[in-house]
Structures are given as C-alpha cells and as structure tokens.
Amino acid sequence: EEGLVAHAPKRRGYGSCEGETTPAPGNLADRDFMAERPNEKWLTDITEIKARDGKVYLSPMIDCFDGKIVAYTAGFSPNAEPANRMLEKAASTLPGNARPLVHSGRGCHYRWPGWLDLMERYGLTRPTGAKGCSPDNAAAEGFFGRMKTESVYPERWEERTRDEVLVLIDDCIRWYNHERIKQSLGWMSPVQYRQSQGMAA
Template sequence: VLTEFAIPAGKVYLSPVIGRHGGMPVAWTIGTSPNAALSNGMPPDACSTLKDGEKPVIHSGRGRHYRWPEWIRIRKDNNLTRSMSARGCSPDNAAAEGFFGRIKQELFHKRSFAGVTMDEFVDMLDDYMVWYRDKRIKTEFGMSIMDRRRELGLVA
C-alpha cells in the first residue's frame, strides 16, 4: 500500500510495510513516482528482519504495484503469503491505512511546505519514519514500539 504527499515542489510517495501487531513501520521506500521500484524496494528490507522459519502474510491492495511480475517474484522468493481483500473492502490494509492517517495528521496536515525541495521533504519523511519506529510513544504500551519489542525479546 502506498500514499501520496503533494507539496508545492511536487509529489512524494511512501510505500511502507507496517506490522499488524504494534503498528511499527518495518521497512519503507520513498520516491517521487509510484512505480515498480517504490513497491519492490520494501519487501526485501522487511524480510531481512525476519527470524529463521518466520513466514508472514503480506497484506496488500489490489493496485498494479502488487501485481507486477517482479513484486510477485520477490514475494515468492521470500516465502511470503499474499492476502488481498475484496474490492472496496480493505480490512487487510487497516494497519497501513491507520498509519497513513497518523503520519498525515502528525507530519503533514496544517503545515506549509512552501520553499521545501523534494529532497528536503524526502529527508523529512524518512526522519519521521525512523522517529516513529524508534522513539514515538505508543500510549497502549507506555513506551515506543521498538522498546516494547525489546522488552518482549523480539529484537536485541
């Protein structure tokens, strides 16, 4: 699933993998075009975080980005099971859609990006993603998602 950010300098696209349990962005790609490179970039990064024997289900939209032969090859090479909801019904994408709402509320809406270049916005977005993953406090846990994962022994 991907989302678009339109700023005066142009459009920037974000394609993340969001963990359904905890809502942590596991991996992401950022680009200026909603192309194959954008959607193909994040599955290998996400898969590099898997432990031996883990075979997660990857929930995606029905968009062309997730039907391209290269994306399908990457999915198969990494033993990912794909799940897609029926048209107009996207519970599989709920984690990503909820994340998009939060990121747009916290980073994007009600801010002026006049004078911000595409490269500057890409850097801002990437910095936000790192902050969200590593530092943002999740009220439910009383700590960051990464700290919670450490507490549970899921990461070192």
C-alpha cells in the first residue's frame, strides 16, 4: 500500500569451495554463535561486492560475543592472501593466552596450507561449516546481509570504482563497530558495549 519494495539479492556467482585441497574438519560450533566473553569464538567468510569496474572481496573476522569486526581485509582478488593477512591481523589483537575457536566457511581459503599453518602458529581451533550450507556460518552471512542491505545497495556501491568501494568498506566497518547500535547490546554499538563493561574496545 505504501509502494515499498523489498530488495531481492541476486544469486552469487563466486564459489569459494573450488580448489579444496584438504579434508574439512568437523563443525565444532554446531551453529551455536553465542559467546560469553570476547575472543572466545570468531567467525569468518568472504563476500564479493560489485563495483563499476569489477569486484571487491571482503574478508572480516567477527567476534561472536558482540559482533565486533576484529579485523578485515578487502581487495580485488578472492585468493588466499587477503584471508591469510586478515587472520594475522586478527591474531595480533589477541590478549594474553586467548585462543578463540575460529569458525569459517568451507571455502578453499580456509583449507589451503597457508591458512592451516597460521592457525597452527597461533594455536587456534579450526571448525568449518558444511559445503554450500549457509546456516552453518549464519552469523557471518548475517553480517554480509546487513551490510549490503543497509549500505551497499541503498548507496549504490555498484556505481563506484573499486578504489572508492575500498574506502566505503573502511567507513562502513568503522561505523558498524563504533556507532551502529544493537538491541542485544542494550542499544549500544560493540565498542560502546565493551567500554560500558570495562573491557578493552
């Protein structure tokens, strides 16, 4: 009646499961994406964002405790290097002996030797979801969906260049961590919530 139209996302063209090189570990998270404290359980995946002159690939690390983006990388190729670099950035934020369970999709990025070596180096546990089963990594998929629904599609990122999209991603994640309020956090952003609890933001 109000003339509102829901956005219907198009089918993904990029498949990250191609080129799997190692057996997948079990799904230790078992679709339980709750955490009682920071750095207990992390999630990661890769999504593509269309730009005027190509695509940009975003790889974030999400803390299940409050949804904070711990670290992220974005680039023009969906190869292993951005995912590995993101894991190194995320691991560098860990305090003391924190060793989170790192749940990922089942894409090749998370089964290539470079990722496996980094996981072992930092002493991190490596469950994955089932191949092609988005509910097994629903929290990461949820972040991508919110980001695209709230920022990418309304602001027509597909009309921007890839370099411009990289800047927009930086701004979006900074806003998501510091300003976007969540009902589950008492109407605070992840950073505000941690500060309110006396935690390092």
